[in-house]
Amino acid sequence: MERSVDIQSYRQRLLDLERRLSGHLTRETxxxxxxxxxxxxxxxxxxxxxxxxxxxxxxxxxxxxxxNQVRDALARIDAGTFGLCVVxxxxxxxxxxxxxxxxxxxxxxxxxxxxxAPPPPTL
Numbered sequence: 225m226e227r228s229v230d231i232q233s234y235r236q237r238l239l240d241l242e243r244r245l246s247g248h249l250t251r252e253t254x255x256x257x258x259x260x261x262x263x264x265x266x267x268x269x270x271x272x273x274x275x276x277x278x279x280x281x282x283x284x285x286x287x288x289x290x291x292n293q294v295r296d297a298l299a300r301i302d303a304g305t306f307g308l309c310v311v312x313x314x315x316x317x318x319x320x321x322x323x324x325x326x327x328x329x330x331x332x333x334x335x336x337x338x339x340x341a342p343p344p345p346t347l
């Protein structure tokens with residue numbers, strides 16, 4: 225990877241995001257629990273509470289997924305492999321890293337994963 229990448233700037237962005245996601249995850253999980261613990265007066269209220277709890281838990285699950293990716297990216301910084309595709313070790317596109325600094329794959333390998341096609345072999 226070209227070492228013109230400002231690793232410390234990415235580290236700070238990722239640490240800030242980790243802190244925000246952790247807080248949001250805690251709040252969404254607590255809201256989901258509140259929705260299920262409050263005993264609604266009737267079946268209609270119960271249905272709304274279930275839907276609200278489900279939405280809170282879905283947001284928490286998404287936050288948890290991104291939080292894990294952020295933590296993995298921080299580990300790659302520590303390992304000296306940040307910004308390199310985990311499949312072939314080639315640099316991840318600068319615009320891609322700028323938009324989502326936690327991504328582990330270059331665009332080629334991300335598209336291969338999304339298309340359920342195995343990534344091309346590396347030499």
